[in-house]
Amino acid sequence: DAKTTQPNSMESNEEEPVHLPCNHSTISGTDYIHWYRQLPSQGPEYVIHGLTSNVNNRMASLAIAEDRKSSTLILHRATLRDAAVYYCIFPSVAGGSEKLVFGKGTKLTVNP
Amino acid sequence: NAGVTQTPKFQVLKTGQSMTLQCAQDMNHNSMYWYRQDPGMGLRLIYYSASEGTTDKGEVPNGYNVSRLNKREFSLRLESAAPSQTSVYFCASRSQDPPYEQYFGPGTRLTVT
Secondary structure, eight states, rough: OOOBHHHEEEEEETTTTTTEEETTTTTTTTTEEEEEETTTTTOEEEEEEEEOOOEEEEEEEEEOOTTSSSSEEEEEOOGGOOEEEEEOOOOETTTEEEEEOOOOOOOEEEEO | OOOEEEEEEEEEEEETTOOEEEESSSSSEEEEEEEOOTTSSSSSEEESSSTOOOEEEOOOTTTTTEOOOOSEEEEESSSSGGGGGEEEEEEEEEEEETTTTTOOOEEEEEEOO
């Protein structure tokens, strides 16, 4: 499985942009980069995914480096509700199903 | 749609007791998963089921058994609970359509004394 490295924690102010980095130097050419987040006392939820090109959806943007060894999840205007642990993950396919391997993620604190 | 539901929400067991955690999804997904999350840690995969009638071990299967009862339901059983199994347990199912995301239930907080 591709290994990811994320900062343990980050802090932001409300309504400011947040850039959450992820290093994945062992990524293979076919690995998709997925981001999930886990709000306090809840199960994780999908945020966004990408392969090579930058991606945008209603929740966030994903910027992928040209060499694909790193990516950045961008929250354009952080809200208090965005305080969560963010996980950068590479699904692996085995036994006919796709598995997610979670690291410790980045705990994002949003200050009012 | 209710999504992924889990019961119970909380449970306290004594060492050696057994119990079954229930999970159901109403999204017609083929793949379902059981994870555990210890304090301050990421989730670890216990077992998964790629389709009805099949199950496979994940990263930490010891001490657990699973049953894929039908397409909707995937249960996790602790035959003889140990304090090391104190954790929060999450069930998930995976969409068959891009981006193939996993949907998680609200979790079961289990304490074994």
